[in-house]
Amino acid sequence: DGMDQAVWKKTACILCYANCGLEVQTEGRGITRIRGDKDHPRSHGYLCQKATRLTHYQNHPERLASPMRRREDGSFEEVDWDTALSEIAEKFLAVREKYGPRALGHYGGGGQGNHSGGGYGIMMMRALGATDFYSSLAQEKSGRFWVNGRMYGAQNCNHVPLMEGCDLLVLLGSSMWEAQCEPGARDHLNEASKSDGKKILCIDPVRTKDAEMADVHLQLKPGTDTYLLGAMLKLLIERGAQDEAFIAEHTEGWPAVREALLAIPADDWIAHTGLTKGEVEQAVDMIAEAEAMVLRSELGIEQGRNSTLNSYLNNLLFLVPGHFGRPGTQAMHTWLQPLFGNSKGATSVATGMQEIAGLYPPNRFAAEVLNDGPNALRAVLVDSSNPANSAANTAATEEALRSLDLLVVVDVAMTETARLADYVLPASSQLEKFEFTFFNFSFPANYFHVRHPLFEPLEGTRVEADIYADLSRRMGLLPDEQVIDDLPEQAVSDRLGYSQAVMALAKENPVYGAIAPLILYLTLGKSLPNGAASAAILWPACHKVSGRHTEAVQRALGTDVPPPMLGEVLFDRIINSPSGTKFTEHTMDDIWSLVAFPDKKFRLEVPEMLEWLARIDPADDQPDADYPFVVSLGQRRRFNSNQIVRTPRFRRQDYDGAIRVHPDDLNKIGSSDGGWVTVETRTGKLTARAEADDAMRLGYAALPQGYGMAYTVEGGERVTVGPRINLLAASDDCDPLTDTPYHKNVAAALRAATNEEAASSEEVSAKVQAYVAAG
Numbered sequence: 001d002g003m004d005q006a007v008w009k010k011t012a013c014i015l016c017y018a019n020c021g022l023e024v025q026t027e028g029r030g031i032t033r034i035r036g037d038k039d040h041p042r043s044h045g046y047l048c049q050k051a052t053r054l055t056h057y058q059n060h061p062e063r064l065a066s067p068m069r070r071r072e073d074g075s076f077e078e079v080d081w082d083t084a085l086s087e088i089a090e091k092f093l094a095v096r097e098k099y100g101p102r103a104l105g106h107y108g109g110g111g112q113g114n115h116s117g118g119g120y121g122i123m124m125m126r127a128l129g130a131t132d133f134y135s136s137l138a139q140e141k142s143g144r145f146w147v148n149g150r151m152y153g154a155q156n157c158n159h160v161p162l163m164e165g166c167d168l169l170v171l172l173g174s175s176m177w178e179a180q181c182e183p184g185a186r187d188h189l190n191e192a193s194k195s196d197g198k199k200i201l202c203i204d205p206v207r208t209k210d211a212e213m214a215d216v217h218l219q220l221k222p223g224t225d226t227y228l229l230g231a232m233l234k235l236l237i238e239r240g241a242q243d244e245a246f247i248a249e250h251t252e253g254w255p256a257v258r259e260a261l262l263a264i265p266a267d268d269w270i271a272h273t274g275l276t277k278g279e280v281e282q283a284v285d286m287i288a289e290a291e292a293m294v295l296r297s298e299l300g301i302e303q304g305r306n307s308t309l310n311s312y313l314n315n316l317l318f319l320v321p322g323h324f325g326r327p328g329t330q331a332m333h334t335w336l337q338p339l340f341g342n343s344k345g346a347t348s349v350a351t352g353m354q355e356i357a358g359l360y361p362p363n364r365f366a367a368e369v370l371n372d373g374p375n376a377l378r379a380v381l382v383d384s385s386n387p388a389n390s391a392a393n394t395a396a397t398e399e400a401l402r403s404l405d406l407l408v409v410v411d412v413a414m415t416e417t418a419r420l421a422d423y424v425l426p427a428s429s430q431l432e433k434f435e436f437t438f439f440n441f442s443f444p445a446n447y448f449h450v451r452h453p454l455f456e457p458l459e460g461t462r463v464e465a466d467i468y469a470d471l472s473r474r475m476g477l478l479p480d481e482q483v484i485d486d487l488p489e490q491a492v493s494d495r496l497g498y499s500q501a502v503m504a505l506a507k508e509n510p511v512y513g514a515i516a517p518l519i520l521y522l523t524l525g526k527s528l529p530n531g532a533a534s535a536a537i538l539w540p541a542c543h544k545v546s547g548r549h550t551e552a553v554q555r556a557l558g559t560d561v562p563p564p565m566l567g568e569v570l571f572d573r574i575i576n577s578p579s580g581t582k583f584t585e586h587t588m589d590d591i592w593s594l595v596a597f598p599d600k601k602f603r604l605e606v607p608e609m610l611e612w613l614a615r616i617d618p619a620d621d622q623p624d625a626d627y628p629f630v631v632s633l634g635q636r637r638r639f640n641s642n643q644i645v646r647t648p649r650f651r652r653q654d655y656d657g658a659i660r661v662h663p664d665d666l667n668k669i670g671s672s673d674g675g676w677v678t679v680e681t682r683t684g685k686l687t688a689r690a691e692a693d694d695a696m697r698l699g700y701a702a703l704p705q706g707y708g709m710a711y712t713v714e715g716g717e718r719v720t721v722g723p724r725i726n727l728l729a730a731s732d733d734c735d736p737l738t739d740t741p742y743h744k745n746v747a748a749a750l751r752a753a754t755n756e757e758a759a760s761s762e763e764v765s766a767k768v769q770a771y772v773a774a775g
Contacts, residue, residue, distance in 0.1 A: 010578040011451045013051040015641040019437040031055035039579040042447045043183040056650040062413045064426035065460035089474035091406045095379040101129020103378040108385025115436045116534040117464020121383045124468045127477045127514035138359035142738035143308030145357040150606045153596025154342040155357040160441045161294040166328030168290035171202045173300020177209040179636035207695035221274035222630045223745040226306040228273045229313035231266040241288035243322025253605025260610045272618035292328030303743040307735045312609040325591045331443040332594035334584045337541040349375035361739040362391040369400035379406035386643040388416035392729035392741040428457035434532045449580030465521045465534040487523035535575045543567030552584040627747035632702040633725040640706035648721045649775045657707035657722030658691035676753035684727035687757045713771040719764045
């Protein structure tokens with residue numbers, strides 16, 4: 001058709017953490033065609049339906065193109081960059097002077113696909129003295145991080161599934177078919193379902209497409225994962241399915257764990273799940289008979305009841321039978337630049353919440369702001385994140401954001417959070433600058449992708465690293481300009497000398513050490529290809545991984561160059577590989593070197609978890625008579641995507657973000673498919689379109705993620721598109737150890753919407769669909 005002669009540019013999808021490689025064809029500032037990048041070393045051309053709609057992220061009327069400042073009446077006015085940054089710098093310093101550095105906080109650090117700026121903003125706030133950092137990761141994965149720290153030796157020592165070579169695929173609270181989140185997700189499912197030598201075990205309250213493809217589906221009662229996992233582990237031990245040789249060689253603490261698991265009243269716990277013992281025994285037999293089991297778990301258990309305990313039992317489920325460290329089982333992975341840290345006992349001053357993986361949970365953000373103590377948060381930088389929509393208890397979160405002395409938001413659009421800010425700074429989009437793909441979790445080879453820009457930055461926007469460098473200069477955090485000006489030439493001619501000069505600066509002043517990434521951006525960045533300056537933050541990471549995993553890096557790059565030159569070779573390879581590149585290639589024997597404990601053994605015994613396991617009782621876990629339904633908040637579907645995409649034209653279906661309910665339940669409450677249902681919890685209520693779905697268990701309903709964002713439709717009217725689900729979520733209904741909200745298990749009452757509620761919702765829906773049709 002002549003189109004094949006057009007130039008195709010390489011990038012990656014940012015709509016889930018598989019980050020598949022893409023090739024896109026552009027016309028002006030628009031994306032005209034999208035296909036999978038066959039040169040991408042991890043995804044090999046795989047593409048799902050979400051990526052094909054990426055143009056609706058890049059181009060829509062609500063992109064910000066000027067700094068915005070709040071007026072006294074609450075409206076916003078455009079201001080120039082110099083005015084905005086000067087005033088912000090002055091106000092951050094004033095808050096620090098009056099209340100001390102603990103009054104400063106940071107939220108986000110790499111959303112909307114804009115990961116390259118996150119580290120720069122975080123380090124700027126650290127240089128100011130801030131210690132409170134919040135991220136959506138801490139709302140989703142804190143329990144997993146905490147457990148990893150206790151079992152593996154570090155909270156960022158992370159396990160991953162090795163899909164290739166398994167004979168049993170276990171899906172636990174995870175739909176690979178809908179959510180993807182694994183390169184080639186549907187290919188893996190199709191291959192496993194058609195192979196005589198492979199089986200699929202799906203554990204999910206919903207009969208998903210994955211469940212329909214599975215050999216066995218355990219459709220348990222929502223919120224009972226802990227009881228099912230505990231009972232399965234006991235039955236495995238009773239069958240003698242534990243791998244005694246693996247346990248003896250690679251673990252510590254098995255006797256106490258064995259005793260605790262054998263004490264579980266398995267029959268009572270299985271009855272509580274709504275399953276039969278025969279169904280559970282069939283699943284246990286599959287695990288016991290597997291030569292290589294791979295376990296894929298997700299937010300279904302990580303935001304369910306007893307979420308941290310679930311993560312612990314999840315790990316035991318593959319460690320006890322010895323499904324680790326072989327093809328088709330679980331493994332660890334290397335990092336180029338860790339996405340989260342390893343905390344060692346720090347607590348927040350205002351509420352005493354423990355820091356996990358370098359982060360505090362968004363679930364406690366409002367409490368850190370809305371208190372009368374001297375250590376309350378008072379000035380916060382929000383980087384590419386939308387807590388007003390994504391944190392539990394929307395009302396409290398919004399109150400906290402409004403109460404701050406200073407709220408600065410850096411983002412690509414006027415989000416719900418941005419509308420509460422004092423200043424909003426427009427970032428260039430992830431397709432307009434060099435960007436990073438951070439979610440590189442694989443073994444034995446691991447990959448990193450520095451994505452090259454498809455377009456010039458939208459006029460009026462700036463790259464985040466540039467914003468933070470300018471702000472840092474105005475706040476006096478950077479060395480003298482002459483020092484900055486002298487370093488770039490050395491970065492080109494003498495990298496070793498340059499490195500020593502930067503380290504000397506850090507030694508001279510701790511603030512310079514904290515803000516070293518921005519010094520690299522301003523100096524080393526000038527020596528990089530045009531526009532690639534933000535990749536300077538990766539330079540020390542390349543040297544670190546090359547020193548720690550020298551042979552694996554050499555194997556990946558096909559060179560025998562030793563460190564420190566190896567780090568230079570890796571850095572150059574990474575920033576000059578438009579499809580991404582392999583940065584480590586391990587052998588299977590290397591895997592034990594990635595365990596963080598010095599003796600390279602797992603700690604199976606975690607006293608807090610065993611105590612928790614001993615005290616839970618089905619009798620204490622009964623339905624709330626006033627709120628008899630269980631609603632899952634944040635179900636992944638074909639065309640939803642966190643808070644990244646704002647325009648409703650992104651979706652090809654489900655424009656209203658329907659609540660999925662079993663048809664018998666809809667009939668019971670006097671509603672029907674396509675009608676309107678009002679959902680009420682102790683925290684709030686909303687009205688949603690009903691979708692009859694017999695794949696749901698009775699008494700269970702699901703609302704999707706990625707809706708509830710306000711958008712301007714035809715005629716200039718601003719409407720909220722779909723359910724704003726965190727109106728329903730309570731901050732105090734959460735994991736007792738990590739404060740992870742129980743998003744997947746919210747007690748609710750469902751009723752048919754009143755005529756007034758239905759009419760109002762129908763009116764908004766019609767406006768949204770008219771807007772979509774007009775595009």
